[in-house]
Amino acid sequence: MTALFVGVVKENTPGERRVALVPDVVGRVSGCGFEVLVEAGAGSAAWFPDGAYAEAGAAIVTRDDLFARADVVLTVGQPEAGTPASLRAGQTLVGLLQPLRNPGVMAELAAAGVTAVSLDGLPRTLSRAQAMDALTSQANVAGYKAVLVAADAYSRYFPMLMTSAGTVRPAEVLVLGAGVAGLAAIGTAHRLGALVRGYDVRPQARGEIESLGASFLDLAEVASGAGQGGYARDLTADELVAQQEALATAVARHDVVITTAQVPGHRPPLLVTEKTIKMMRPGSVIVDLAASALGGNVELSVPGRPVVTDNGVTVIGADNLPTEIPSAASAVYARNILALLEYLSRDGQLRIDTTDEIQAGIVITHDGQVVHPATAELVAESKERE
Structure with a gap:
């Protein structure tokens, strides 16, 4: 033959x-x-x-x-x-x-x-x-690279530094979504010395987040979003609103936010609204790994290019990070x-x-x-x- x-x-x-x-x-x-x-x-x-x-x-x-x-x-x-x-x-x-x-x-x-x-x-x-599993292999690469992209755009240090001029506080990093990309981002940000928190609508993600040295962000107002096959399910319209409102305060107090939430075959859930971005400090950075032509997790993200808002927040629509490594x-x-x-x-x-x-x-x-x-x-x- x-x-x-x-x-x-x-x-x-x-x-x-x-x-x-x-x-x-x-x-x-x-x-x-x-x-x-x-x-x-x-x-x-x-x-x-x-x-x-x-x-x-x-x-x-x-x-x-x-x-x-x-x-x-x-x-x-x-x-x-x-x-x-x-x-x-x-x-x-x-x-x-x-x-x-x-x-x-x-x-x-x-x-x-x-x-x-x-x-x-x-x-x-x-x-x-x-x-x-190519989705997993490429998501691992994307999560790692997302942190490097964020660190490059962030105008301060990630780790805490003790210097003769005083102590520099570590960057506070929030990763939304604890799938493969999110966990890779959490582990990388932790290794760079940042203070890391992770969030996922699936309660079982807590253990995975904490095992990588990060804290789990509790949002008591948000219902479980666990779905089939280890993925998150689509939240209802009311659940999405509750999630956005609960996340707003948490997002605003972080220096760097990396979003990774996707639902196969559907538009990514909107997690960070323009209103929330306006609450963030100047110099803050958001990397939206879910950015695509269908939309992303962040309201102002544009696939393939950074956007700097009027209040000095850099929003990066990172639609294909694996190709950068x-x-x-x-x-x-x-x-x-x-x-x-x-x-x-x-x-x-x-x-x-x-x-x-x-x-x-x-x-x-x-x-x-x-x-x-x-x-x-x-x-x-x-x-x-x-």
Whole structure:
């Protein structure tokens, strides 16, 4: 049986510097029975030169050649404009495709006969899926980087310092949301010497926050927001108002606030209002990790650029921080991809089975159909509106 070709494309989305495979992983992918093709320059923005891929056993090819020869196309982010037209029936596209945000593209991929596999649909509560969990690996990177971004924008020290000129108090940092990114931010801010507090609507997060050296922010007025699969649930309109009001005073007394709260498939909850920002001290910094075109956790955040308010608060809409640490982010993502290929393949061939518990979450299109239920529902709604 002829081995399949796995192709690594160069990301062309503005600002995206990650790559789907790194040279260290190429040999292990080949060990699964695949031949690896890498588009020329695919890893250059993450400091992985073509020569390193070639030494690892990959063939360096043009983009057109890659799409023509590859059976499996690996990407990091969602498909770029025109990608479905570049693919052919029988090919498989793998990446963080964000199908719930791009149902139209998923419909195009299905119509083209492409199997789309999206890692952001992975059932994260299954222990056997952890090695493939790209959302977790990238959220870890984002949480770490968020603290460095905040420290760079903050005009004072993070740690307490004892100097001949007197004692400098530590920065007070509040992290809203104790998922993977939030916990990474809490741990990093604590290691930098800040006085850290964490908050989450899920009561079980208290132990995780405190284990990292931070204090848990109690908001007695807010109901539990624990949802299924370890995620937070959507709060009701009344619960959101109560949460915003309870958070306002706490947010205002902190020097740095990092927000990380997201609900899969939905608009991020609004946690910090413009009114709250006006209560903060000049020089304070907010980093909104949930900033996106759909909105974020912070009312004034703009994806991709900082905003300085009239009262001197810097609001940073950090929509894609992993790409700012491209080498590290690519390395862990590549291991997620390797684990996925190992799981899906037998003797160098992909075995797609949507009855499998893991594949049911990540296989979006197959055999000319949108097979992922939530995505299929969005596609159907879109067609009805047309």
